Amino acid sequence: MALDLIKGSLLHSTLNGDRRSLGKLISKIESGYRPDIPPTNTWTLGVTGPPGVGKSTLIGTLTSEWLKKGEKVAILAVDPSSPKSGGALLGDRMRMKGIDSSESVYVRSIATRNHPGGLAHSLAPMVDLLSAAGWTRIIIETVGSGQSQIRIIAFTDRILLVEGPDMGDIIQAEKAGILELADIVAINKSDIPSSHATFNSIKYSLDMNKNSNTDVHLVSAVTGEGISSLIYSIEACQHTDVNNILRTKERLLSAWDSRLLSHPSLNDILIELDDGMMTFEQAVDLICKLGH
Amino acid sequence: MKSMRIVIAKPGLDGHDRGAKVITRILRDAGHEVIYTGIRKTPDEINRIVMDEDADALGLSSLSGAHQVLIPKICQKLKDSDMNDIVVFAGGIIPEKDHDNLFNSGVRAIFGPGTYSHVITDFLSEVENRKNKSLPVGVGEGKGWRWI
Numbered sequence: 503m504a505l506d507l508i509k510g511s512l513l514h515s516t517l518n519g520d521r522r523s524l525g526k527l528i529s530k531i532e533s534g535y536r537p538d539i540p541p542t543n544t545w546t547l548g549v550t551g552p553p554g555v556g557k558s559t560l561i562g563t564l565t566s567e568w569l570k571k572g573e574k575v576a577i578l579a580v581d582p583s584s585p586k587s588g589g590a591l592l593g594d595r596m597r598m599k600g601i602d603s604s605e606s607v608y609v610r611s612i613a614t615r616n617h618p619g620g621l622a623h624s625l626a627p628m629v630d631l632l633s634a635a636g637w638t639r640i641i642i643e644t645v646g647s648g649q650s651q652i653r654i655i656a657f658t659d660r661i662l663l664v665e666g667p668d669m670g671d672i673i674q675a676e677k678a679g680i681l682e683l684a685d686i687v688a689i690n691k692s693d694i695p696s697s698h699a700t701f702n703s704i705k706y707s708l709d710m711n712k713n714s715n716t717d718v719h720l721v722s723a724v725t726g727e728g729i730s731s732l733i734y735s736i737e738a739c740q741h742t743d744v745n746n747i748l749r750t751k752e753r754l755l756s757a758w759d760s761r762l763l764s765h766p767s768l769n770d771i772l773i774e775l776d777d778g779m780m781t782f783e784q785a786v787d788l789i790c791k792l793g794h
Numbered sequence: 795m796k797s798m799r800i801v802i803a804k805p806g807l808d809g810h811d812r813g814a815k816v817i818t819r820i821l822r823d824a825g826h827e828v829i830y831t832g833i834r835k836t837p838d839e840i841n842r843i844v845m846d847e848d849a850d851a852l853g854l855s856s857l858s859g860a861h862q863v864l865i866p867k868i869c870q871k872l873k874d875s876d877m878n879d880i881v882v883f884a885g886g887i888i889p890e891k892d893h894d895n896l897f898n899s900g901v902r903a904i905f906g907p908g909t910y911s912h913v914i915t916d917f918l919s920e921v922e923n924r925k926n927k928s929l930p931v932g933v934g935e936g937k938g939w940r941w942i
Binding site for chain 1: 876
Protein backbone atom coordinates (compact mmCIF):
# COMPACT_ATOMS: atom_id res chain seq x y z
CA MET A 503 0.00 0.00 0.00
CA ALA A 504 2.78 2.37 0.96
CA LEU A 505 3.98 2.69 -2.61
CA ASP A 506 0.53 3.32 -4.06
CA LEU A 507 -0.39 5.94 -1.50
CA ILE A 508 2.62 8.16 -2.18
CA LYS A 509 1.63 11.77 -2.49
CA GLY A 510 1.01 12.70 -6.11
CA SER A 511 0.20 9.14 -7.16
CA LEU A 512 -3.07 8.48 -8.99
CA LEU A 513 -4.50 6.58 -6.02
CA HIS A 514 -3.57 9.33 -3.61
CA SER A 515 -5.22 12.05 -5.67
CA THR A 516 -8.27 9.84 -6.37
CA LEU A 517 -8.84 9.30 -2.66
CA ASN A 518 -8.54 13.06 -2.21
CA GLY A 519 -11.46 13.60 -4.54
CA ASP A 520 -9.76 14.34 -7.88
CA ARG A 521 -12.16 13.11 -10.59
CA ARG A 522 -9.63 13.18 -13.40
CA SER A 523 -7.43 10.78 -11.40
CA LEU A 524 -10.45 8.59 -10.63
CA GLY A 525 -11.24 8.34 -14.35
CA LYS A 526 -7.64 7.48 -15.20
CA LEU A 527 -7.29 4.92 -12.43
CA ILE A 528 -10.48 3.13 -13.52
CA SER A 529 -8.99 2.87 -17.03
CA LYS A 530 -5.85 1.33 -15.54
CA ILE A 531 -7.92 -1.17 -13.55
CA GLU A 532 -9.76 -2.00 -16.77
CA SER A 533 -6.49 -2.95 -18.38
CA GLY A 534 -5.40 -5.16 -15.52
CA TYR A 535 -3.73 -2.91 -12.93
CA ARG A 536 -4.66 -3.64 -9.30
CA PRO A 537 -3.99 -0.75 -6.90
CA ASP A 538 -3.72 -1.40 -3.19
CA ILE A 539 -6.98 0.20 -2.09
CA PRO A 540 -7.63 0.77 1.61
CA PRO A 541 -10.68 -1.38 2.53
CA THR A 542 -14.06 0.28 3.18
CA ASN A 543 -17.65 -0.85 3.62
CA THR A 544 -19.01 -0.85 0.10
CA TRP A 545 -22.67 -0.48 -0.87
CA THR A 546 -23.46 -2.01 -4.23
CA LEU A 547 -26.53 -2.63 -6.34
CA GLY A 548 -26.47 -4.71 -9.50
CA VAL A 549 -29.14 -3.86 -12.07
CA THR A 550 -29.94 -6.15 -14.96
CA GLY A 551 -32.79 -6.96 -17.34
CA PRO A 552 -33.53 -7.37 -21.04
CA PRO A 553 -32.77 -4.58 -23.53
CA GLY A 554 -35.30 -1.76 -23.70
CA VAL A 555 -37.11 -2.26 -20.38
CA GLY A 556 -35.82 1.05 -19.04
CA LYS A 557 -32.91 0.08 -16.79
CA SER A 558 -30.92 3.25 -17.44
CA THR A 559 -33.98 5.48 -17.13
CA LEU A 560 -34.90 3.80 -13.86
CA ILE A 561 -31.35 4.17 -12.55
CA GLY A 562 -31.59 7.87 -13.42
CA THR A 563 -34.79 8.18 -11.37
CA LEU A 564 -33.34 6.24 -8.41
CA THR A 565 -30.22 8.39 -8.56
CA SER A 566 -32.25 11.61 -8.25
CA GLU A 567 -33.91 10.18 -5.13
CA TRP A 568 -30.58 9.23 -3.57
CA LEU A 569 -29.15 12.66 -4.36
CA LYS A 570 -32.02 14.26 -2.42
CA LYS A 571 -30.97 12.14 0.56
CA GLY A 572 -27.40 13.42 0.28
CA GLU A 573 -25.85 10.25 -1.11
CA LYS A 574 -23.01 10.26 -3.64
CA VAL A 575 -23.96 7.97 -6.50
CA ALA A 576 -21.52 6.19 -8.81
CA ILE A 577 -22.79 4.21 -11.79
CA LEU A 578 -20.79 1.70 -13.81
CA ALA A 579 -22.78 1.10 -17.00
CA VAL A 580 -21.67 -2.02 -18.84
CA ASP A 581 -22.42 -2.54 -22.53
CA PRO A 582 -21.20 -5.24 -24.88
CA SER A 583 -18.33 -4.72 -27.31
CA SER A 584 -18.97 -5.63 -30.93
CA PRO A 585 -17.51 -9.09 -31.53
CA LYS A 586 -16.60 -8.07 -35.08
CA SER A 587 -14.88 -4.69 -34.74
CA GLY A 588 -14.09 -4.75 -31.01
CA GLY A 589 -15.65 -1.29 -30.77
CA ALA A 590 -18.57 -0.42 -28.53
CA LEU A 591 -21.46 2.01 -28.50
CA LEU A 592 -21.91 3.22 -24.95
CA GLY A 593 -25.17 5.12 -24.73
CA ASP A 594 -26.52 4.38 -21.28
CA ARG A 595 -25.74 7.77 -19.84
CA MET A 596 -27.96 9.60 -22.33
CA ARG A 597 -30.98 7.82 -20.80
CA MET A 598 -30.15 8.85 -17.24
CA LYS A 599 -31.84 12.14 -16.58
CA GLY A 600 -30.14 14.77 -14.46
CA ILE A 601 -26.93 12.81 -13.90
CA ASP A 602 -24.73 15.28 -15.74
CA SER A 603 -25.70 18.30 -13.70
CA SER A 604 -24.63 17.17 -10.24
CA GLU A 605 -21.15 16.94 -8.75
CA SER A 606 -22.43 14.02 -6.65
CA VAL A 607 -22.90 11.63 -9.56
CA TYR A 608 -20.15 9.71 -11.32
CA VAL A 609 -21.08 7.74 -14.43
CA ARG A 610 -18.61 5.53 -16.20
CA SER A 611 -19.45 3.57 -19.35
CA ILE A 612 -17.64 0.25 -19.63
CA ALA A 613 -17.37 -2.04 -22.65
CA THR A 614 -17.18 -5.79 -22.01
CA ARG A 615 -14.24 -6.05 -24.45
CA ASN A 616 -15.56 -9.55 -25.18
CA HIS A 617 -14.28 -10.80 -21.89
CA PRO A 618 -17.27 -11.03 -19.52
CA GLY A 619 -15.45 -13.27 -17.04
CA GLY A 620 -12.51 -10.91 -16.88
CA LEU A 621 -14.80 -7.92 -16.58
CA ALA A 622 -16.30 -9.20 -13.32
CA HIS A 623 -12.73 -9.38 -12.07
CA SER A 624 -12.01 -5.74 -12.79
CA LEU A 625 -15.40 -4.42 -11.62
CA ALA A 626 -14.77 -5.52 -8.04
CA PRO A 627 -11.61 -3.38 -7.63
CA MET A 628 -13.39 -0.46 -9.35
CA VAL A 629 -16.13 -0.71 -6.73
CA ASP A 630 -13.54 -0.81 -3.93
CA LEU A 631 -11.89 2.27 -5.39
CA LEU A 632 -15.15 4.22 -5.73
CA SER A 633 -16.12 3.33 -2.19
CA ALA A 634 -12.75 4.38 -0.80
CA ALA A 635 -13.09 7.66 -2.73
CA GLY A 636 -16.33 8.41 -0.89
CA TRP A 637 -19.08 7.18 -3.24
CA THR A 638 -21.87 5.84 -1.04
CA ARG A 639 -24.21 4.25 -3.59
CA ILE A 640 -22.51 2.21 -6.29
CA ILE A 641 -24.69 0.85 -9.08
CA ILE A 642 -23.60 -1.56 -11.79
CA GLU A 643 -25.83 -1.84 -14.82
CA THR A 644 -25.62 -4.67 -17.33
CA VAL A 645 -27.86 -5.82 -20.17
CA GLY A 646 -29.07 -9.22 -19.11
CA SER A 647 -30.79 -11.79 -21.17
CA GLY A 648 -28.70 -14.66 -19.91
CA GLN A 649 -26.61 -15.88 -17.03
CA SER A 650 -23.29 -14.56 -18.27
CA GLN A 651 -24.61 -11.05 -17.70
CA ILE A 652 -25.83 -11.83 -14.20
CA ARG A 653 -22.45 -13.38 -13.52
CA ILE A 654 -20.94 -9.92 -13.98
CA ILE A 655 -22.97 -8.52 -11.10
CA ALA A 656 -23.08 -11.63 -8.87
CA PHE A 657 -20.60 -9.99 -6.48
CA THR A 658 -22.89 -7.03 -5.66
CA ASP A 659 -24.72 -6.82 -2.32
CA ARG A 660 -28.15 -6.79 -3.95
CA ILE A 661 -29.53 -7.49 -7.41
CA LEU A 662 -32.43 -5.68 -9.02
CA LEU A 663 -34.02 -7.28 -12.06
CA VAL A 664 -35.92 -4.83 -14.27
CA GLU A 665 -38.65 -6.11 -16.57
CA GLY A 666 -41.02 -4.43 -18.97
CA PRO A 667 -44.66 -4.95 -19.89
CA ASP A 668 -43.85 -7.50 -22.60
CA MET A 669 -44.88 -10.95 -21.32
CA GLY A 670 -42.32 -12.74 -23.45
CA ASP A 671 -39.55 -11.25 -21.36
CA ILE A 672 -40.78 -12.87 -18.16
CA ILE A 673 -40.70 -16.31 -19.70
CA GLN A 674 -37.22 -15.53 -20.97
CA ALA A 675 -36.16 -14.50 -17.47
CA GLU A 676 -37.49 -17.72 -16.01
CA LYS A 677 -35.82 -19.77 -18.71
CA ALA A 678 -32.49 -18.07 -18.18
CA GLY A 679 -32.68 -18.59 -14.42
CA ILE A 680 -32.24 -14.89 -13.75
CA LEU A 681 -35.38 -14.62 -11.66
CA GLU A 682 -34.04 -16.83 -8.86
CA LEU A 683 -30.89 -14.75 -8.56
CA ALA A 684 -32.61 -11.41 -8.12
CA ASP A 685 -33.46 -9.95 -4.70
CA ILE A 686 -35.87 -7.42 -6.09
CA VAL A 687 -37.86 -7.34 -9.31
CA ALA A 688 -39.17 -4.07 -10.73
CA ILE A 689 -41.73 -4.12 -13.53
CA ASN A 690 -41.14 -0.79 -15.19
CA LYS A 691 -43.51 1.29 -17.36
CA SER A 692 -46.54 1.00 -15.03
CA ASP A 693 -48.09 3.75 -17.16
CA ILE A 694 -48.58 1.11 -19.86
CA PRO A 695 -51.62 -1.04 -18.89
CA SER A 696 -50.15 -4.41 -19.91
CA SER A 697 -47.44 -3.98 -17.25
CA HIS A 698 -50.07 -4.87 -14.61
CA ALA A 699 -50.55 -8.31 -16.15
CA THR A 700 -46.78 -8.82 -16.18
CA PHE A 701 -46.62 -7.77 -12.53
CA ASN A 702 -49.31 -10.31 -11.57
CA SER A 703 -47.76 -13.15 -13.51
CA ILE A 704 -44.30 -12.60 -12.11
CA LYS A 705 -45.66 -12.32 -8.58
CA TYR A 706 -47.62 -15.55 -9.07
CA SER A 707 -44.54 -17.29 -10.41
CA LEU A 708 -42.44 -16.23 -7.41
CA ASP A 709 -45.18 -17.09 -4.90
CA MET A 710 -45.10 -20.71 -6.11
CA ASN A 711 -41.66 -20.96 -4.55
CA LYS A 712 -42.19 -20.95 -0.76
CA ASN A 713 -38.55 -20.12 -0.03
CA SER A 714 -38.58 -17.03 -2.16
CA ASN A 715 -38.82 -13.65 -0.50
CA THR A 716 -38.16 -11.65 -3.64
CA ASP A 717 -39.92 -8.28 -3.61
CA VAL A 718 -41.83 -7.38 -6.75
CA HIS A 719 -42.62 -3.77 -7.57
CA LEU A 720 -44.67 -2.13 -10.27
CA VAL A 721 -42.98 1.18 -11.07
CA SER A 722 -42.72 3.91 -13.64
CA ALA A 723 -39.34 5.60 -14.06
CA VAL A 724 -41.08 8.37 -15.96
CA THR A 725 -44.05 9.25 -13.70
CA GLY A 726 -42.28 8.24 -10.46
CA GLU A 727 -45.02 5.79 -9.45
CA GLY A 728 -43.79 3.12 -7.04
CA ILE A 729 -40.28 4.57 -6.84
CA SER A 730 -40.28 5.36 -3.12
CA SER A 731 -41.33 1.85 -2.14
CA LEU A 732 -38.76 0.41 -4.55
CA ILE A 733 -36.05 2.51 -2.87
CA TYR A 734 -37.23 1.32 0.53
CA SER A 735 -37.02 -2.27 -0.64
CA ILE A 736 -33.51 -1.77 -2.06
CA GLU A 737 -32.29 -0.14 1.15
CA ALA A 738 -33.82 -2.86 3.36
CA CYS A 739 -32.64 -5.74 1.19
CA GLN A 740 -30.92 -8.65 2.90
CA HIS A 741 -30.33 -11.55 0.58
CA THR A 742 -31.00 -15.12 1.58
CA ASP A 743 -28.58 -18.01 1.98
CA VAL A 744 -30.08 -19.74 -1.04
CA ASN A 745 -29.25 -16.72 -3.15
CA ASN A 746 -25.79 -16.47 -1.63
CA ILE A 747 -24.86 -19.98 -2.70
CA LEU A 748 -26.25 -19.41 -6.19
CA ARG A 749 -24.25 -16.23 -6.54
CA THR A 750 -21.09 -17.71 -5.15
CA LYS A 751 -21.43 -20.33 -7.85
CA GLU A 752 -21.74 -17.62 -10.51
CA ARG A 753 -18.65 -15.90 -9.13
CA LEU A 754 -16.73 -19.16 -9.22
CA LEU A 755 -17.78 -19.65 -12.85
CA SER A 756 -16.65 -16.15 -13.63
CA ALA A 757 -13.26 -16.74 -12.02
CA TRP A 758 -13.04 -19.97 -14.01
CA ASP A 759 -13.89 -18.17 -17.29
CA SER A 760 -11.32 -15.53 -16.58
CA ARG A 761 -8.62 -18.10 -15.86
CA LEU A 762 -9.48 -19.99 -19.03
CA LEU A 763 -9.64 -16.94 -21.30
CA SER A 764 -6.34 -15.55 -20.06
CA HIS A 765 -4.53 -18.89 -20.24
CA PRO A 766 -1.22 -18.52 -22.13
CA SER A 767 -1.80 -21.72 -24.15
CA LEU A 768 -5.40 -20.83 -25.07
CA ASN A 769 -4.64 -20.01 -28.71
CA ASP A 770 -2.63 -23.18 -29.29
CA ILE A 771 -5.39 -25.26 -27.72
CA LEU A 772 -8.05 -23.52 -29.85
CA ILE A 773 -6.09 -24.27 -33.03
CA GLU A 774 -5.69 -27.94 -32.07
CA LEU A 775 -9.39 -28.17 -31.25
CA ASP A 776 -10.29 -26.58 -34.55
CA ASP A 777 -8.05 -28.98 -36.44
CA GLY A 778 -9.59 -31.92 -34.63
CA MET A 779 -6.24 -32.86 -33.07
CA MET A 780 -7.75 -32.81 -29.59
CA THR A 781 -11.17 -33.43 -28.01
CA PHE A 782 -12.81 -30.85 -25.75
CA GLU A 783 -12.42 -33.18 -22.77
CA GLN A 784 -8.70 -33.44 -23.47
CA ALA A 785 -8.48 -29.67 -23.77
CA VAL A 786 -10.08 -29.16 -20.36
CA ASP A 787 -7.78 -31.77 -18.81
CA LEU A 788 -4.78 -30.08 -20.37
CA ILE A 789 -5.78 -26.61 -19.13
CA CYS A 790 -6.31 -27.95 -15.60
CA LYS A 791 -2.96 -29.75 -15.68
CA LEU A 792 -1.02 -26.77 -17.04
CA GLY A 793 -2.35 -24.58 -14.24
CA HIS A 794 -1.43 -20.97 -14.66
CA MET B 795 -5.37 0.75 -35.14
CA LYS B 796 -5.36 1.32 -31.41
CA SER B 797 -8.83 1.56 -29.88
CA MET B 798 -9.67 4.98 -28.44
CA ARG B 799 -12.35 6.11 -26.02
CA ILE B 800 -14.27 8.85 -27.80
CA VAL B 801 -17.07 11.05 -26.45
CA ILE B 802 -19.54 12.32 -29.06
CA ALA B 803 -21.43 15.29 -27.65
CA LYS B 804 -24.19 17.65 -28.70
CA PRO B 805 -23.67 21.03 -27.03
CA GLY B 806 -26.41 23.59 -26.55
CA LEU B 807 -29.98 23.82 -27.74
CA ASP B 808 -29.69 21.58 -30.76
CA GLY B 809 -31.79 18.49 -31.29
CA HIS B 810 -30.44 17.41 -34.66
CA ASP B 811 -28.49 14.33 -33.72
CA ARG B 812 -28.79 12.06 -36.74
CA GLY B 813 -25.28 13.04 -37.81
CA ALA B 814 -23.84 12.49 -34.33
CA LYS B 815 -25.43 9.04 -34.21
CA VAL B 816 -24.03 8.11 -37.63
CA ILE B 817 -20.55 9.22 -36.53
CA THR B 818 -20.95 7.19 -33.33
CA ARG B 819 -21.73 4.13 -35.41
CA ILE B 820 -18.83 4.72 -37.83
CA LEU B 821 -16.37 5.03 -34.96
CA ARG B 822 -17.72 1.92 -33.25
CA ASP B 823 -17.34 -0.07 -36.46
CA ALA B 824 -13.76 1.19 -36.69
CA GLY B 825 -13.12 -0.49 -33.32
CA HIS B 826 -13.42 2.46 -30.92
CA GLU B 827 -15.37 2.70 -27.68
CA VAL B 828 -17.80 5.54 -28.26
CA ILE B 829 -19.79 7.29 -25.55
CA TYR B 830 -22.75 9.26 -26.85
CA THR B 831 -23.96 11.99 -24.47
CA GLY B 832 -27.38 12.67 -25.92
CA ILE B 833 -28.60 16.14 -26.89
CA ARG B 834 -28.55 19.53 -25.15
CA LYS B 835 -25.44 19.27 -23.01
CA THR B 836 -23.79 22.33 -21.46
CA PRO B 837 -20.03 22.96 -21.76
CA ASP B 838 -19.65 22.08 -18.05
CA GLU B 839 -21.49 18.80 -18.51
CA ILE B 840 -19.41 17.86 -21.55
CA ASN B 841 -16.22 18.71 -19.68
CA ARG B 842 -17.22 16.44 -16.80
CA ILE B 843 -18.27 13.59 -19.11
CA VAL B 844 -14.88 13.67 -20.88
CA MET B 845 -13.16 13.63 -17.48
CA ASP B 846 -15.28 10.89 -15.87
CA GLU B 847 -15.16 8.65 -18.92
CA ASP B 848 -11.38 9.17 -19.28
CA ALA B 849 -11.85 9.84 -22.99
CA ASP B 850 -8.99 10.27 -25.46
CA ALA B 851 -11.01 12.34 -27.90
CA LEU B 852 -14.12 14.53 -28.05
CA GLY B 853 -16.30 15.00 -31.13
CA LEU B 854 -18.65 17.98 -31.02
CA SER B 855 -21.66 18.12 -33.31
CA SER B 856 -23.35 21.44 -33.90
CA LEU B 857 -26.08 22.35 -36.35
CA SER B 858 -27.66 25.23 -34.47
CA GLY B 859 -25.22 28.01 -35.37
CA ALA B 860 -23.91 28.35 -31.82
CA HIS B 861 -20.55 26.70 -32.59
CA GLN B 862 -18.61 29.99 -32.42
CA VAL B 863 -19.59 30.39 -28.77
CA LEU B 864 -19.95 26.87 -27.44
CA ILE B 865 -17.00 25.07 -29.01
CA PRO B 866 -14.29 27.57 -27.87
CA LYS B 867 -15.92 27.55 -24.43
CA ILE B 868 -15.67 23.75 -24.18
CA CYS B 869 -12.04 23.82 -25.41
CA GLN B 870 -11.20 26.39 -22.74
CA LYS B 871 -12.84 24.29 -20.02
CA LEU B 872 -10.83 21.23 -21.06
CA LYS B 873 -7.62 23.28 -20.84
CA ASP B 874 -8.64 24.73 -17.46
CA SER B 875 -9.26 21.19 -16.17
CA ASP B 876 -5.76 20.09 -17.18
CA MET B 877 -7.09 17.97 -20.04
CA ASN B 878 -4.76 19.46 -22.67
CA ASP B 879 -4.18 16.07 -24.27
CA ILE B 880 -7.82 15.54 -25.34
CA VAL B 881 -8.18 15.55 -29.14
CA VAL B 882 -11.14 17.72 -30.17
CA PHE B 883 -12.88 17.52 -33.54
CA ALA B 884 -16.10 19.10 -34.74
CA GLY B 885 -18.82 18.44 -37.26
CA GLY B 886 -22.17 19.67 -38.49
CA ILE B 887 -23.03 22.96 -40.15
CA ILE B 888 -19.92 25.09 -39.61
CA PRO B 889 -19.25 27.73 -42.32
CA GLU B 890 -15.74 27.95 -43.76
CA LYS B 891 -15.23 31.48 -42.42
CA ASP B 892 -15.62 30.22 -38.83
CA HIS B 893 -13.02 27.47 -39.13
CA ASP B 894 -9.96 29.51 -38.15
CA ASN B 895 -11.53 30.62 -34.90
CA LEU B 896 -12.24 27.01 -33.95
CA PHE B 897 -8.79 25.80 -35.01
CA ASN B 898 -7.28 28.55 -32.87
CA SER B 899 -9.30 27.27 -29.90
CA GLY B 900 -7.64 23.87 -30.24
CA VAL B 901 -10.03 21.99 -32.56
CA ARG B 902 -7.98 19.68 -34.83
CA ALA B 903 -10.52 18.79 -37.52
CA ILE B 904 -13.86 20.02 -38.83
CA PHE B 905 -16.07 17.65 -40.83
CA GLY B 906 -18.97 19.03 -42.81
CA PRO B 907 -21.87 17.41 -44.65
CA GLY B 908 -20.79 14.89 -47.28
CA THR B 909 -17.65 13.77 -45.44
CA TYR B 910 -16.77 10.14 -46.22
CA SER B 911 -16.52 7.89 -43.18
CA HIS B 912 -12.96 6.84 -44.03
CA VAL B 913 -11.85 10.49 -43.82
CA ILE B 914 -12.81 10.56 -40.14
CA THR B 915 -11.06 7.28 -39.38
CA ASP B 916 -8.01 8.45 -41.39
CA PHE B 917 -7.93 11.53 -39.17
CA LEU B 918 -7.90 9.36 -36.05
CA SER B 919 -5.11 7.19 -37.49
CA GLU B 920 -3.06 10.32 -38.12
CA VAL B 921 -3.79 11.43 -34.54
CA GLU B 922 -2.41 8.12 -33.33
CA ASN B 923 0.70 8.48 -35.52
CA ARG B 924 1.35 11.92 -34.14
CA LYS B 925 0.80 10.74 -30.55
CA ASN B 926 3.35 7.98 -31.07
CA LYS B 927 5.84 10.59 -32.26
CA SER B 928 4.94 12.90 -29.32
CA LEU B 929 3.77 15.59 -31.75
CA PRO B 930 1.03 17.95 -30.51
CA VAL B 931 -2.57 16.79 -31.15
CA GLY B 932 -4.45 17.68 -27.98
CA VAL B 933 -6.67 20.71 -27.45
CA GLY B 934 -4.12 22.49 -25.28
CA GLU B 935 -0.96 21.25 -26.95
CA GLY B 936 1.09 23.21 -29.48
CA LYS B 937 -0.93 24.81 -32.26
CA GLY B 938 -0.28 24.47 -35.96
CA TRP B 939 -1.36 21.00 -37.03
CA ARG B 940 -4.87 20.50 -38.26
CA TRP B 941 -6.57 17.97 -40.49
CA ILE B 942 -7.41 19.32 -43.92
